[in-house]
Amino acid sequence: MSALRRVGALLVLAGLLGACGSKADGDADAGPVGGLIPPVGGQAASGGASGGDDAAATFDRGFAADAAARADANAEPFVPEPIVEAFDPQVPAAISADIPGAPMQKPADCRAEFVSVVRGWVVASGGAPIADAKAQVCVHLASTGDLLCLRPGTSDAEGVFTVELPENARCITKVAMRVLLPESGRSTMYCPIDITGTVPVVRLTEPFVLFGTVPVVGLPPEAPEADARVITFDDGLEVDFTPEAYYSGGGEYSQLSGRHVPAAARGLCFLGQSPVPDGLYALYPEGSVTGSDFAVRFPNSTALPPGTVVDLFVLGGLDCRLADGTSVPEAEWFRYGAGRVSADGLRVVSDAGVGLPCLTWLGYRRESE
Amino acid sequence: MLALVLGGCLAYEARPSTGAADAAPDLAAQACEGRSDYPVGPYGKAEGAVLEDLTLKSGDGAPFRLSSLHQDCGRRLLLVSTSAGWCTACIEEQPKLQALHEQYAAAGLVVMVAFFEDANFEPAKLRNVQDWKERYGLDFPVLLDEAFVFGDYYDRESTPMTMLVELETMTILRIMNGFDESTVRSLITQKLE
Numbered sequence: 224m225s226a227l228r229r230v231g232a233l234l235v236l237a238g239l240l241g242a243c244g245s246k247a248d249g250d251a252d253a254g255p256v257g258g259l260i261p262p263v264g265g266q267a268a269s270g271g272a273s274g275g276d277d278a279a280a281t282f283d284r285g286f287a288a289d290a291a292a293r294a295d296a297n298a299e300p301f302v303p304e305p306i307v308e309a310f311d312p313q314v315p316a317a318i319s320a321d322i323p324g325a326p327m328q329k330p331a332d333c334r335a336e337f338v339s340v341v342r343g344w345v346v347a348s349g350g351a352p353i354a355d356a357k358a359q360v361c362v363h364l365a366s367t368g369d370l371l372c373l374r375p376g377t378s379d380a381e382g383v384f385t386v387e388l389p390e391n392a393r394c395i396t397k398v399a400m401r402v403l404l405p406e407s408g409r410s411t412m413y414c415p416i417d418i419t420g421t422v423p424v425v426r427l428t429e430p431f432v433l434f435g436t437v438p439v440v441g442l443p444p445e446a447p448e449a450d451a452r453v454i455t456f457d458d459g460l461e462v463d464f465t466p467e468a469y470y471s472g473g474g475e476y477s478q479l480s481g482r483h484v485p486a487a488a489r490g491l492c493f494l495g496q497s498p499v500p501d502g503l504y505a506l507y508p509e510g511s512v513t514g515s516d517f518a519v520r521f522p523n524s525t526a527l528p529p530g531t532v533v534d535l536f537v538l539g540g541l542d543c544r545l546a547d548g549t550s551v552p553e554a555e556w557f558r559y560g561a562g563r564v565s566a567d568g569l570r571v572v573s574d575a576g577v578g579l580p581c582l583t584w585l586g587y588r589r590e591s592e
Numbered sequence: 593m594l595a596l597v598l599g600g601c602l603a604y605e606a607r608p609s610t611g612a613a614d615a616a617p618d619l620a621a622q623a624c625e626g627r628s629d630y631p632v633g634p635y636g637k638a639e640g641a642v643l644e645d646l647t648l649k650s651g652d653g654a655p656f657r658l659s660s661l662h663q664d665c666g667r668r669l670l671l672v673s674t675s676a677g678w679c680t681a682c683i684e685e686q687p688k689l690q691a692l693h694e695q696y697a698a699a700g701l702v703v704m705v706a707f708f709e710d711a712n713f714e715p716a717k718l719r720n721v722q723d724w725k726e727r728y729g730l731d732f733p734v735l736l737d738e739a740f741v742f743g744d745y746y747d748r749e750s751t752p753m754t755m756l757v758e759l760e761t762m763t764i765l766r767i768m769n770g771f772d773e774s775t776v777r778s779l780i781t782q783k784l785e
Contacts, residue, residue: 369770405712472677472711
């Protein structure tokens with residue numbers, strides 16, 4: 224695996240460089256870097272957007288370019304778009320528009336919830352719409368309890384997507400959504416969808432927010448993959464990381480990125496009614512971790528007293544399992560272990576044997592009393 | 593006799609060549625009367641039809657034809673599961689497939705995953721197949737279905753699909769969206785015990 228992965232990484236890198244070169248050479252409308260990543264909102268790409276749009280588009284172009292320079296330990300950290308906690312985007316009209324042909328009648332033999340269409344929208348953390356995002360639904364069938372995953376809908380220039388559920392997947396008990404912009408550096412978002420008592424067409428007025436992440440600066444070489452190393456993400460979050468224990472079907476070690484996200488930021492749908500975390504981080508690319516060796520250390524940014532015990536949380540994603548095999552359900556903000564504030568009060572450190580089960584979203588909170 | 597021997601050799605050569613872990617069940621290939629030629633059509637895509645001799649790729653990029661399974665008399669039943677890197681349901685299913693392989697391979701079951709897209713919804717590459725097999729510790733063939741040929745056999749809007757095929761006749765016995773383990777086990781038991 225490792226040799227092929229390295230070749231693959233080189234090809235990806237070559238592709239990035241090639242894409243940047245060809246864009247810059249041949250497209251007069253392209254930004255300064257060119258666009259491997261689809262532009263965020265049509266206006267942003269043409270330079271006539273609002274500040275939020277500009278920031279999002281700049282992020283998407285910049286992250287792609289930054290991937291090529293990531294191995295340079297002296298590179299300046301890439302600064303993504305700002306996180307606007309209280310942005311108030313206008314809900315696109317398409318969310319409430321008619322959906323011709325959508326089945327509206329619940330069959331008599333469906334004794335669970337009946338959903339035929341899910342329509343929603345995707346924005347960046349500043350509120351700008353994101354085009355070409357993938358919005359995917361997994362459902363639990365009422366008939367057998369089986370889990371089925373559906374092909375994604377793709378967001379348009381307004382960020383609006385539509386997922387039509389096939390006939391065999393409409394009578395259901397539970398829905399989770401996975402929303403991502405591939406190869407973008409934006410952390411994948413998972414949200415539980417409340418379908419209780421819904422009409423067949425689910426219209427999500429609250430947007431899915433995709434947060435940009437900051438590439439790790441000074442990322443150690445991937446080889447030797449069996450060697451543990453400390454990776455420092457945005458804001459000083461440290462993870463003891465062993466490349467061979469990390470598996471990402473949608474990204475590379477060289478793209479590792481993260482970002483501290485204020486818990487008051489809009490769009491943290493997975494938190495639901497959970498208590499507000501003391502620290503919260505978005506990670507990229509999404510991946511699973513084998514074993515329990517990925518210890519974490521957070522900066523104690525809320526000044527918890529030394530010795531304070533905290534709960535550690537992770538967001539369930541594609542393949543998120545604890546060391547004992549317990550699966551963390553998609554879109555669930557899951558307590559995976561405990562940690563405590565170090566004696567010097569500077570860090571929150573995971574307890575011995577408590578390992579991060581996957582790279583999605585990560586957080587901690589003072590233990591509930 | 594020569595034809596039988598050659599048939600057996602061909603069956604072996606057509607097996608995945610990425611090492612023992614990628615080989616089908618540990619049964620000696622058994623060429624036999626009537627199993628050297630793949631059934632002639634007409635072929636179909638529904639239950640009861642004869643499955644076409646589809647070609648996928650093994651983990652090292654070598655072609656893998658369904659006829660290589662048909663030609664081996666030691667194999668009686670094929671379970672095909674479609675998988676993709678974006679499919680949580682598929683991920684949850686892999687340990688169950690491995691368990692079925694361990695339990696029924698000696699009785700003639702061949703479990704096979706046809707992997708068609710990566711986690712970003714792009715057509716899968718050989719590397720994805722290798723990673724998938726390694727990640728989930730699978731001892732049965734995981735094949736690259738880059739053209740998503742099995743997508744023509746079910747509602748491709750929802751994954752996974754589980755298909756059972758009788759290897760002697762290459763008849764499609766069952767196509768299911770999802771993986772209903774109890775139903776699958778029941779069908780396997782009926783056919784193999």
